[in-house]
Amino acid sequence: MHNKIILILALxxxxxxxxxxxxKQTGKEIGHTTKNVTTAIGHGTRDTVKAIGQETKEVIDEIKE
Incomplete structure (x- = not known):
């Protein structure tokens, strides 16, 4: 009887x-996708802030002239 229980548990x-x-594979895919999306959002945000900064600098330079 005891051997049957062990066999059933092992099976x-x-x-x-x-x-x-x-x-595990599903979790890995979710992790990689999340990383890629976060990276894309970060790069988009960085580029937007950089463009705004450049435009602001140009406006300030025009005001000074």
Missing amino acids: GMMLCLPACAEL
Whole structure:
């Protein structure tokens, strides 16, 4: 009886391994996608701020003249 319980538990654990690998891969894909989106947002924000700064500098230079 005791051996049957151990066998059933071992079999159940072995059946869960593929599901764990799939969850790990899904998590990895979500992480990479999040990183790429965050990077794109950061670069877009940086470029916008840089453009605003350049335009502001040009306006100030025109006012000085």
